[in-house]
Amino acid sequence: MKKILILALAGLLFCSSLFAQKEKKSWFGIKGGFNHTVINGVETDGDKTGFVGSTLYGGLFTENHIGATTLLMNELMFSWVNDWHFIEATIHLKQILSNRVAVFLGPKLDFAADNFDRQKQSKSGFTGISLETGAQYFFTKQIFAEGRYSIGLSRQFNDQFFDINDGRRNNLRFGIGFRF
Numbered sequence: 001m002k003k004i005l006i007l008a009l010a011g012l013l014f015c016s017s018l019f020a021q022k023e024k025k026s027w028f029g030i031k032g033g034f035n036h037t038v039i040n041g042v043e044t045d046g047d048k049t050g051f052v053g054s055t056l057y058g059g060l061f062t063e064n065h066i067g068a069t070t071l072l073m074n075e076l077m078f079s080w081v082n083d084w085h086f087i088e089a090t091i092h093l094k095q096i097l098s099n100r101v102a103v104f105l106g107p108k109l110d111f112a113a114d115n116f117d118r119q120k121q122s123k124s125g126f127t128g129i130s131l132e133t134g135a136q137y138f139f140t141k142q143i144f145a146e147g148r149y150s151i152g153l154s155r156q157f158n159d160q161f162f163d164i165n166d167g168r169r170n171n172l173r174f175g176i177g178f179r180f
Helices: 002-018
Strands: 026-042 048-065 070-081 084-096 101-112 127-138 143-152 157-159 164-179
Touching: 026 070, 048 164, 070 101, 084 127, 101 143, 127 164
Parallel strands: none
Antiparallel strands: 026 048, 026 164, 048 070, 070 084, 084 101, 101 127, 127 143, 143 164, 157 164
């Protein structure tokens, strides 16, 4: 697990440094909030099934200008639902619409942190891919609220206890953040 965390952090820092020479302003910060997860899959007999759960999430992010009103946003977040834990890495293009509103879109990698726990014997895939979009509202230049939705593109979940096979994970999130 240490290797994956170090690689993810190194990738985040590398992406941030790519635009360091051109940037007008860069930010880094923290965020967290409410996470609502829906996992859709099929039972062993072929019937549709799923799981719904709500928890908290938190993470770190960087933002770098790549245009006058366009930013590259990288995040490393931690979330969980029930017994499943995730480390998520995102790369989003963020467009500033006004001095208060921004929207973003991009891919998200969902790493199943439970696969590191050999006692759980999870049959789920280690990495899932999602497409995520959202919007942010800025109260000040540093404090913002955000809403986001991600759709699971890969069939990552296979859980015998819940009888979920070929499950996809979708998230709806509302949170707040602080930029430094």
